[in-house]
Amino acid sequence: xxxxxxxxxxxxxxxxxxxxxxxxxxxxxxxxxxxxxxxxxxxxxxxxxxxxxxxxxxxxxxxxxxxxxxxxxxxxxxxxxxxxxxxxxxxxxxxxxxxxxxxxxxxxxxxxxxxxxxxxxxxxxxxxxxxxxxxxxxxxxxxxxxxxxxxxxxxxxxxxxxxxxxxxxxxxxxxxxxxxxxxxxxxxxxxxxxxxxxxxxxxxxxxxxxxxxxxxxxxxxxxxxxxxxxxxxxxxxxxxxxxxxxxxxxxxxxxxxxxxxxxxxxxxxxxxxxxxxxxxxxxxxxxxxxxxxxxxxxxxxxxxxxxxxxxxxxxxxxxxxxxxxxxxxxxxxxxxxxxxxxxxxxxxxxxxxxxxxxxxxxxxxxxxxxxxxxxxxxxxxxxxxxxxxxxxxxxxxxxxxxxxxxxxxxxxxxxxxxxxxxxx
Amino acid sequence: xxxxxxxxxxxxxxxxxxxxxxxxxxxxxxxxxxxxxxxxxxxxxxxxxxxxxxxxxxxxxxxxxxxxxxxxxxxxxxxxxxxxxxxxxxxxxxxxxxxxxxxxxxxxxxxxxxxxxxxxxxxxxxxxxxxxxxxxxxxxxxxxxxxxxxxxxxxxxxxxxxxxxxxxxxxxxxxxxxxxxxxxxxxxxxxxxxxxxx
Numbered sequence: 150x151x152x153x154x155x156x157x158x159x160x161x162x163x164x165x166x167x168x169x170x171x172x173x174x175x176x177x178x179x180x181x182x183x184x185x186x187x188x189x190x191x192x193x194x195x196x197x198x199x200x201x202x203x204x205x206x207x208x209x210x211x212x213x214x215x216x217x218x219x220x221x222x223x224x225x226x227x228x229x230x231x232x233x234x235x236x237x238x239x240x241x242x243x244x245x246x247x248x249x250x251x252x253x254x255x256x257x258x259x260x261x262x263x264x265x266x267x268x269x270x271x272x273x274x275x276x277x278x279x280x281x282x283x284x285x286x287x288x289x290x291x292x293x294x295x296x297x298x299x300x301x302x303x304x305x306x307x308x309x310x311x312x313x314x315x316x317x318x319x320x321x322x323x324x325x326x327x328x329x330x331x332x333x334x335x336x337x338x339x340x341x342x343x344x345x346x347x348x349x350x351x352x353x354x355x356x357x358x359x360x361x362x363x364x365x366x367x368x369x370x371x372x373x374x375x376x377x378x379x380x381x382x383x384x385x386x387x388x389x390x391x392x393x394x395x396x397x398x399x400x401x402x403x404x405x406x407x408x409x410x411x412x413x414x415x416x417x418x419x420x421x422x423x424x425x426x427x428x429x430x431x432x433x434x435x436x437x438x439x440x441x442x443x444x445x446x447x448x449x450x451x452x453x454x455x456x457x458x459x460x461x462x463x464x465x466x467x468x469x470x471x472x473x474x475x476x477x478x479x480x481x482x483x484x485x486x487x488x489x490x491x492x493x494x495x496x497x498x499x500x501x502x503x504x505x506x507x508x509x510x511x512x513x514x515x516x517x518x519x520x521x522x523x524x525x526x527x528x529x530x531x532x533x534x535x536x537x538x539x540x541x542x543x544x545x546x547x548x549x550x551x552x553x554x555x556x557x558x559x560x561x562x563x564x565x566x567x568x569x570x571x572x573x
Numbered sequence: 574x575x576x577x578x579x580x581x582x583x584x585x586x587x588x589x590x591x592x593x594x595x596x597x598x599x600x601x602x603x604x605x606x607x608x609x610x611x612x613x614x615x616x617x618x619x620x621x622x623x624x625x626x627x628x629x630x631x632x633x634x635x636x637x638x639x640x641x642x643x644x645x646x647x648x649x650x651x652x653x654x655x656x657x658x659x660x661x662x663x664x665x666x667x668x669x670x671x672x673x674x675x676x677x678x679x680x681x682x683x684x685x686x687x688x689x690x691x692x693x694x695x696x697x698x699x700x701x702x703x704x705x706x707x708x709x710x711x712x713x714x715x716x717x718x719x720x721x722x723x724x725x726x727x728x729x730x731x732x733x734x735x736x737x738x739x740x741x742x743x744x745x746x747x748x749x750x751x752x753x754x755x756x757x758x759x760x761x762x763x764x765x766x767x768x769x770x771x
Contacts, residue, residue: 342668350583354591361577364668401665465594 186210190225197229199294200287201265202258205230232257242271249273263287277305295326310458310559312352312467313359315441316344335371340364340400345441353465359439365402369394377414381537382482382499384422388412396442403435404442410571424480426573428507432472443470446509447558449567452476453505454529454549459559461509466559469511473519476507478573485534502532503547505573528553531565542570576663601630604724614723626718626725629711636704637732639689640697640746646680648694650742694745701749709753716762729756730763 190208197206206229213222236255241248251271259266263286270280281302288295300321307314319341327333344362370393377386390410397403408430415423428451430444445468447455458468480503488495506529510522533547545567551560575581582589582598589598590606597606607613615623645656660676661669684690689697708729712718717726736750737757751757 342671346580347583350596351594354594354596357581357596358575359577361580362664362668362672364665399665401668 186223186225190227193227196289197227200258200263200289202232202263203229204232234258249279263289273305279304293326293328295324298323298325307348308458309348310456310468311440311445311470312348312356312465313345313440314348316346318342331376332372332374335369337367337369337371339367339369341367343441345439351465353467355464355469356440356467359441363402363437363439364400365396365442366398366400367394367396368398377412380541381543382422382535383412383414383424384416385414387414396438397435402437402439402442404438405433405435406442406444407431408444420484422482424482425478426480427475427477428573429475430473434472440470443511444472444474444509445470446474446476446507449545449547449565450569450571451505451573452507452527452529453503453531453547453565453567453573454551454560454562455527455554456559456561459561460507460527460555461558462511462514463557463559468559471509471511473512473523474507474509475523476505476573478503478505497537499535499537500532501535502530504528504530507573525555526553527551527555527558533565538568542568543572544568545572600724600728614721615719617721618719618723622719625711626723629708629718629725630728632704632707633728633732635687636700637736639684639687640701641732641736642680643684643689643692643697644694644741644743644746646677647684647690648743652677654742694743698745698749701746702752705750705753705756709755712755712759714755717759722763726759726763730760733757733760734764 187210190210194206194208197203206227209224209226209228211224211226213219213224234256236257238251238253238255240251240253242251243249249271250273251269253267253269255265255267257265265285266283267285268280268282270278272278279302281300281304283298283300285296285298288297298321300323302317302319302321304317305314306317319339321337321339324336325333326336342362342364345360347357347360371390372392373388373390375386375388377383377388388411391407392409393405393407395405409428411427413425417423432438432442432444434442445458446452446461447459447468448457452460458470461471461474462469480501482499482501485495485498485500488498506526508523508526510517510519510525512519512522515522529549529551531547531549533545533549535546536544538544545565547565547567549562549565551562554560578587578589579585581596583596584598586599588600588603589596590603592606595606597603604613615626618626644651646652657673660673663669664672681690692700717723718729719725733750733756737747737760739747741747
């Protein structure tokens with residue numbers, strides 16, 4: 150009674166039967182109630198969607214017909230439209246102080262089981278070139294549905310607030326899996342050679358001292374628990390992300406580093422959401438850790454009202470970073486005045502007022518206890534508007550007032566502009 | 574001693590000095606920098622003598638420096654026994670291997686551009702011999718090239734002393750330089766006068 154027969158993969162094309170095999174025929178004791186069938190359908194649809202190789206997925210539920218049909222029988226049909234075998238793109242990006250031309254090629258489904266290969270190459274107008282080649286394979290049959298990814302990359306980064314630039318070349322191996330619907334783990338190993346060099350002649354000698362190539366091998370674990378209803382403008386729920394890394398299994402850099410990010414959202418009025426955020430991090434250097442390994446705080450996406458990396462020790466107004474930090478913020482989010490948060494373009498925009506505080510220090514260098522180092526809180530407040538960018542990022546334009554700063558901090562009062570995925 | 578001194582230098586070469594906010598690298602700019610601060614060794618030299626001094630200094634950078642690079646990076650025996658080991662000793666494996674390879678390529682490229690790459694060891698040594706001969710002729714039997722110590726003496730001391738005191742599998746370079754007794758004597762004189770530890 151009520152067996153699910155939907156096994157035929159008519160015209161499954163390139164994806165082939167492989168992907169569909171994970172839905173074994175489910176033998177049911179009782180007829181499945183219709184709402185549950187619908188839910189199952191949605192679950193399968195989501196599983197197919199997470200493969201990332203379909204352009205369209207349709208679920209059709211109908212009474213069954215044909216020779217094997219039973220009176221209560223239902224037919225569930227999944228109609229999928231695949232992405233093309235090769236997806237390519239050329240686009241331009243403008244970042245910090247460089248324009249880039251990005252060429253990308255993606256094979257969304259190489260062997261018919263959702264294996265992805267993506268390659269990206271970008272050239273900047275200042276002759277810096279970045280590339281990355283990533284290969285990913287999902288294992289939907291296995292428990293916790295892991296996805297293994299290997300990425301080979303070369304990346305140029307510039308950090309004008311600290312006066313140095315990096316050329317990273319490395320390999321990143323990542324294993325992502327879920328232990329519950331909301332809990333996601335990433336287990337990573339990264340081996341890289343990074344070349345640190347100063348940006349210009351006026352770079353502080355303290356920064357200059359960390360020039361040179363270094364090799365680093367890191368094992369990292371990132372766990373995030375996301376109970377929010379939505380990532381960019383959540384209205385309820387909490388989010389916790391905890392990352393810890395151990396460097397030093399090979400290479401010339403050894404340290405322990407942990408960082409914690411939390412966020413809680415409560416809807417207080419109809420459209421007004423109160424959000425509390427917190428962050429903290431610690432670095433324990435064993436040997437060889439230099440400037441790029443250190444922790445930094447400040448900027449339009451973290452402690453607003455300060456320049457990027459503007460909190461903590463500086464030399465010639467170039468951020469040197471620290472080994473301990475904490476930060477927290479309170480936001481009141483609401484729709485833009487005179488509009489509703491639900492309709493039209495206004496649903497992409499929110500207004501907020503915030504109060505952020507934080508502290509970054511290097512207790513060893515300052516010769517103080519960590520408690521004393523972390524008590525010098527910096528505070529800033531402000532208000533502004535935020536624009537949603539897709540499903541994961543947002544853009545903020547704020548007017549910020551630093552309320553408390555230390556003498557060596559670099560503040561940025563007034564209008565501040567930030568783009569990012571994770572905000573404090 | 575720092576492992577990354579050459580990367581800290583603005584020009585990518587040692588030596589460099591730090592004076593307040595200024596970081597100045599390589600001999601000529603350092604000499605110039607000191608002269609701007611009013612410290613100079615050649616103030617009493619005439620213009621012709623100064624020009625002569627410059628000429629000899631550039632002779633050294635064009636001949637001795639290239640010969641040193643040639644022997645340490647392109648002479649297989651020296652490269653394998655000394656340079657490779659020394660250059661990669663500050664890095665963890667396999668970064669040492671990568672860095673040494675990159676540096677060897679850079680040196681080879683530089684020597685190619687200067688037409689030194691395709692010379693044989695004997696041709697290089699002949700150039701060194703000629704350079705040393707003209708230096709020792711200029712020195713004659715004086716204590717220093719221009720009577721009192723100048724930058725040229727410092728530069729000659731730096732190269733000669735290093736060449737004669739560094740043990741390499743290829744002894745020919747040291748032997749070629751040692752033939753010029755007056756240069757060796759100059760190096761020993763400077764060493765005794767300025768660098769002798771009590």
